[in-house]
Amino acid sequence: MMHHHRRRRVPFARAAAAVGAILLAVVLPAGPAAAHDSTTSAYAEIERLGSEVTVELELEYDLLMKSAWLYAEAYEATDPAEQLRQLTGNADAVDEYVTERFAVDADDSRCLLERGDAPDLRQRNDRAFAVLSYVAECRGGEPGTLAVSSALFPDIEGFVHDTETLVSWDLDGARGSGMLDAGAPTIELDATAPQFGAFFVLGAEHLLLGLDHVLFLVALLLGARSIRGVVLNARMFTVAHSVTFLLAGMGLVNVPAAIVEPVIALSIVAAAAAALSRRETAARWRPPVVFAFGLLHGLGFASALGIDEGWSWELLSSLIAFNLGIEAVQLVLIAIAFPLLVLLRRTAAAGPAILIAAVLVGAAGLFWFVERVIAGVSAMA
Structure with a gap:
């Protein structure tokens, strides 16, 4: 038996x-089942029309509020109206965090990012993203060769890892797209050849x-x-x-x-x-x-x-x-x-x-x- x-x-x-x-x-x-929760993507759209350069960033809301070292009531907010209120009320702290880590250069000279339209919210994959608008004030009038750099949400902050920033641009009608990460934090926007390898990876x-x-x-x-x-x-x-x-x-x-x-x-x-x-x-x-x-x-x-x-x-x-x-x-x-x-x-x-x-x-x-x-x-x- x-x-x-x-x-x-x-x-x-x-x-x-x-x-x-x-x-x-x-x-x-x-990878781990929580991979979506331990990484994030940032989105940047750059537009140049004549001498005006504008930047629109989309950053995951709760991560942004944590990285800006705001109180729990800010990053734990889930109601869209409350999130927008927190985002607007803490705009100075958010801008300080972002402008220290995201940069636009014109002809190798750093542009000053000034706040543009009021912050907003957008949903991506059921997550709230803060929409932040800036106007880039560049020296010498009409900007020439533009480049952007990103150190948003670095590994050293300990909240997420392997952050990627997807960049798209429209420079007086010439469009392009690319990707930034810790290994390649800067991209020249006039180089309109697409980053085939980066998007493949x-x-x-x-x-x-x-x-x-x-x-x-x-x-x-x-x-x-x-x-x-x-x-x-x-x-x-x-x-x-x-x-x-x-x-x-x-x-x-x-x-x-x-x-x-x-x-x-x-x-x-x-x-x-x-x-x-x-x-x-x-x-x-x-x-x-x-x-x-x-x-x-x-x-x-x-x-x-x-x-x-x-x-x-x-x-x-x-x-x-x-x-x-x-x-x-x-x-x-x-x-x-x-x-x-x-x-x-x-x-x-x-x-x-x-x-x-x-x-x-x-x-x-x-x-x-x-x-x-x-x-x-x-x-x-």
Whole structure:
């Protein structure tokens, strides 16, 4: 009897080990689940029209208020009206923090940033961002070559790490875009050649750190029965998210994050449930369903880039580089996970392992769905 009992337990032990191997191989490269909470992006838009240079910055509200060393009542505020009141009332402290860490130079001479329009708020990915406007007073009248530098939210402050500042500019009609980080804190705006490599890395990082996107891919792999199925589903997902990503990134499509983010979470639940189905109808309907959900994931990718200008070749190049970074990481994850799944399906532990993995992935998606719905309702209240 004891021997029989031990034999019944072996498949489940193997299943647990197999699940751990698959999830560790795929999810560990994506970093911790709290990656979105430990990093941030800043957004800067520079415009020059003749002799006038204006700067608009978007900085995560609570992080800005913490970094400016304001009281808890300022950075803990969640009501938009209260946040705007705190932002306006503490404008001097906020300006001091920002102007010490963000600079505009004209012909190698530092410009003085004077406060412009009143501060405002904007929602990005269900987070409040402070919108700060400045007028750059540069020496010598009409500015020549412009450069911007950013040391906003450095690692040394201890609140976040690896801050990236996405910069877009319009210099008398000449547009461009680039990215600043600790390794490259300055960019010359007249150099309109896009930073292809920087946006490629940014796209790769976004997929790696976006655990919801990673788990959606895991669920697709769990449901795949052959390499042909993997390629087909990956192709559907790639085409779909590329279409909406490019359209949304150029400002042609705009769907609120309060809608997109919960549905992305729901797509994880649906993909996990589909992975457990062995019916032929499920296999037949999987590619179009993956395509539909891929359209939503593309909107989620676009919101991370934060560029919503009109058409320009510089913008298109940045979007393509960002998207290629996403695709490169997606292919790497598939190359790691699918061989493990092939080996797993040849063992007796395959059924329990896939069941456990699908349940865990689906539970994570369901949790995120409820969390994001509640956050969206709270934001509208």
